Amino acid sequence: MSPRRTGWRIKQKSGVSKKEQLIDDSMKQMKRIDDQLKNSRAKIDDIFKDTDDISFHDYQFGPHLSIHSFIIHCQSLVQKEKVNFVKSLLQDLVKHEIGSANEITLERLKHFILNHGVTNETPVLINDYEEATTKVLAGYFVLFIDGWDQALAFEAISIEGRSVAEPSTEAVVKGPHEGTVEDLKKNIGLIRSRIQSKHLKLKSLHVGQVTRTEIAYMYLEGAVDAEVLAEFEKRLEKVKDLEILETTFLEELIEDSTLSPFPQYRYTERPDTATAALIDGKIIALVHGTGAILICPALYLELFQSVEDYYQRSFISTTIRLMRFIAVIIALTLPSVYIALSTFHPEMIPTILLLAIVNTREGIPFPALLEALIMVFFFELMREAGIRMPKPVGQAVSIVGALIIGEAAIQAGIASPIMVVVVALTGISSFAVPQYNLAISYRIIQFPLMFLAATLGGFGIMVGLLLVLLHLSSLRSLGVPYLAPFAPLRPRQLRDAFIRAPIGKLLRSPRNQKNHQYPHTSNEK
Incomplete structure (x- = not known):
């Protein structure tokens, strides 16, 4: 082959040919x-x-x-x-x-x-x-x-939408009563009106070839971790060609562990919550057409916090927060503990209470595990039906239905009164978790825990909880350890973990924070 021909082929491999360039220019023209x-x-x-x-x-x-x-x-x-x-x-x-x-x-x-x-x-x-x-x-x-x-x-765009009102899922007694809407510009304006600083940065992009959905993300320069921001932008770059209709689409596409039942980002429809997150060094993402704001990264303990914790006095907020942690333990383990005690460890129940349980279970045709599974399943079914039905009808179905079905189950000898009490307490406790998606996670995890309790007793519950803890320890949110500030230990951040320190000790200028406020690790799934 001649050198001239070889040179032409090398040129073809190393760059765009003249013919291709002419075609490209012609198409643009x-x-x-x-x-x-x-x-x-x-x-x-x-x-x-x-x-x-x-x-x-x-x-x-x-x-x-x-x-x-x-x-x-x-x-x-x-x-x-x-x-x-x-x-x-x-x-x-x-x-x-x-x-x-x-x-x-x-x-x-x-x-x-x-x-x-x-x-x-x-x-x-x-x-x-x-x-x-x-x-x-x-x-x-x-x-x-x-x-x-x-x-x-x-x-000249003008699309009718709902007006700014308090979000039903995050109602508070004290504090602002504004909520986000489906208009991206309005939501950005609500946040801009609260942070009037040149350090508040906003970047937007359009994603999808068909929907051209507008996504905006905001952060406070000097407060956000530079590595976390770079990781977020890197992941966001990968979704530019995908059709994103809602914030939850974005969450699943950029989260670290898609198969985990635990949420790795927070949601809010309150501008004051989003503002507090920005000051704390978080990144918030907004999608046009939805009022939900994505807050990332999210730590496990932050999912138990409510914005109203900071509008109440420190002692009251700490007490309520501890009640939430107790409620989570009840929602996760109460059916399993009942199954383990009644099946494997009756000697651990006080005699009078044991006699009461035995009397109520007399004539029940199902073992404790099957009884618990049936009652929990139908309780979850009624809760889901109440959400999907029209609001006035749904409330009546969920409340009246639970009372009637529970009473009918006891009269028919299908379920014992103590099991109805256990299931009711479990359901009520799950409502105490501020983040709805975290409550769903615990409602799902309680089922395998019940099976472990029915097969291994108290030891099975310990094994299940240990596996949950190991899984939580392995999770990352944009590369940040999910269990921080406990693992790794960050003593200064413990002032707003289980307890809420006085507000004077929590307030600080975000510009004075160190750039690396989170222990950043490699992005391992």
């Missing part, structure tokens, strides 16, 4: 807006064919109405009053600073728009049809003018 209005109209008509909510308006102005233009917008996205703005837009072009209609030329029109603007609206210059399409579907008016190879876009 085809996507650019044509300066002939009829060609642009034909192209736009082809893009939006069979789309009935796309509207066109043709306009002529200038000497003898010689300058032609058209405006395109999506009727289902724009404000009705903006339609009148379209009409006044070209009237202002005629009257404002250009002079009489006889003096209008295309060059003067370009100069006016690019250097002075049009009324109080700020236009966006568009160079290609793909960008014009994106703007139309994002709620913009797009103006095409004959003889100009660019288009102008004016924001």
Whole structure:
């Protein structure tokens, strides 16, 4: 083979060929807006064919109405009053600073728009049809003018949504009663109004080829851990081509351990909670179309904390927080403990209580394990049905249904009264956990614990709890140990763990924090 031919092949491997470059340039040129209005109209008509909510308006102005233009917008996205703005837009072009209609030329029109603007609206210059399409579907008016190879876009989106109100899942007695909504800009504004600092950084991106969902994330410069931020941005980069509709999609795509039942990020619909997280060095992620804010990284103990803990006095908040930890222990282990004691360790039950349990279980056809599984399963079924049904009906079903079915089960001899009490206490205790997704985790884990208790007794419960602890010790949230500040031990952060120290000892300037406030480790799954 000749050296010349060999050199050509080496060039092909090392870079883009001239032919490929010419094809690429040609494709880009085809996507650019044509300066002939009829060609642009034909192209736009082809893009939006069979789309009935796309509207066109043709306009002529200038000497003898010689300058032609058209405006395109999506009727289902724009404000009705903006339609009148379209009409006044070209009237202002005629009257404002250009002079009489006889003096209008295309060059003067370009100069006016690019250097002075049009009324109080700020236009966006568009160079290609793909960008014009994106703007139309994002709620913009797009103006095409004959003889100009660019288009102008004016924001006019208006989608009805619910107003700012207190979130039902995070209601508080004291403190703000504002909650996030489905509008990304409103949510960002609620947080901006609370942190009026130049160090609050906001970055946004659009993901998905079809939905073009807007995702924004915020952090406080100087308070956030640089390694954690870099890891978050690295993971976020991998989801750019995926169709993300809700914040939970984002959580599962960037979390460390997808198969773990424990949540590795926190959720909130309260701007004050998100603000506190930012000051504490967290990163918050917001997705347009959902009110849920993702807070990351999340530590295990933070999932037991409520924003109202910081609106109450220290002693009250500490007492309530300890009650939550006790409630979690009850929700996780009470059915298992009952099964283990009644099956393997009756000698550990006081005699009077043992006689009462024996009397209530007399005639029950099922062993303790099967009885517990049936009652817990139907309790969870009623709770799920109450959530899915209309709110007024759902409350009646969950409360009345539990009372009637529980009483009927006792009368029919299917379940003992003590088992109904155990299941009821277990369910009530799970409601004390502030984070709903953590409560679901414990409701799931209690089932394998019941099987261990039925096979190995108290030793089985110990084995199950040890496995849960080992799993928690192995978890990471953006590379941060899940059990911090206990593993590894961070004594200064224990002031806001099981107890809540006086607020004066917790408040500090985020700019004075060390950049590495979390013990960062390698990202091992």
